[in-house]
Amino acid sequence: MQAECKQNLNQLSFLLGSLSTEQYNYKSELLSGASIGQHIRHIIEFYTCLKESFCLNLTQINYDKRKRDKSIEQDAKKAILTIDKLIDFLNEEKVVGKAALVANFSLEEDHDCIVPSSYRRELAYCLEHSIHHQALIKISLTDQGLRHLVDDNFGVAPSTTKACQIKVVK
Numbered sequence: 463m464q465a466e467c468k469q470n471l472n473q474l475s476f477l478l479g480s481l482s483t484e485q486y487n488y489k490s491e492l493l494s495g496a497s498i499g500q501h502i503r504h505i506i507e508f509y510t511c512l513k514e515s516f517c518l519n520l521t522q523i524n525y526d527k528r529k530r531d532k533s534i535e536q537d538a539k540k541a542i543l544t545i546d547k548l549i550d551f552l553n554e555e556k557v558v559g560k561a562a563l564v565a566n567f568s569l570e571e572d573h574d575c576i577v578p579s580s581y582r583r584e585l586a587y588c589l590e591h592s593i594h595h596q597a598l599i600k601i602s603l604t605d606q607g608l609r610h611l612v613d614d615n616f617g618v619a620p621s622t623t624k625a626c627q628i629k630v631v632k
Contacts, residue, residue, distance in 0.1 A: 463585045464552045466620075470592050471509070471552075473616065474502065475545045477599075478538040480611050486538040490602040498602050501595045503535035509548050509588050516557055516581055523584055524564040524574075557581045593619055 478486065481498065489495045511528035534541045561584060563577040597617030603609050 463582050463589070464557060467509070467585055467589050468549050468552050470589055471545050471549050474505065474592070474596070475542050475549075477611060477616075478502065478542050478545075481538055481608075483538065485606055485608060487536060488602065488606055490605045492601050492605050493598055496598070496602075497535065498599050499535035499538065499541070501599050501602075502538075502541050503531065505588075505592045505595050506534055506541060506544050506548070507531070508591055510544070512557075512581070512584050512588055513548060513551050515561070516555065516559075517551075521560070522562045522564045522576070523579070526565055557585055563587075590619070593617060 486499045486502075487497050489497050507528045507530060508525055511525050512523060514529075515523045534544060559581050561579050561581050563579045563584065564574050565577070566573050567575060594617075600609070600612060600617045603611055
């Protein structure tokens with residue numbers, strides 16, 4: 463799972479190296495005024511939350527209480543540096559062990575649920591979460607006439623890509 467996460471993060475970093483500050487911060491009406499930078503920040507924060515929980519030997523992971531760093535959404539270079547640190551972490555650590563997801567799925571306060579999980583499962587969640595946001599980033603790229611910066615599989619789940627490659631034999 464770590465190899466797949468690193469591949470995904472490298473894909474994001476490569477894209478960010480191709481964008482100007484204006485493109486990174488462009489607020490697309492198609493995305494309710496969200497920018498690529500905002501989606502990148504969101505992706506990075508989930509991975510960072512998982513990393514910090516693991517490094518602190520915490521048994522619970524709470525993405526709702528993650529640290530939010532607005533400078534990442536405005537500065538693609540800072541985002542790339544943060545992604546590099548996440549990749550270093552994934553290269554250095556064997557991210558395994560039991561954990562629990564803590565989340566409030568209610569609109570009301572203080573309705574936390576605790577869901578048994580593992581660090582590998584949460585890595586899978588971060589990857590799936592990233593792919594979902596990449597699909598939204600692709601909308602912004604298309605809106606800006608920059609669709610050529612990513613391949614057709616950017617923002618598409620690997621299972622979907624593989625299913626589309628299977629040919630039906632009669």
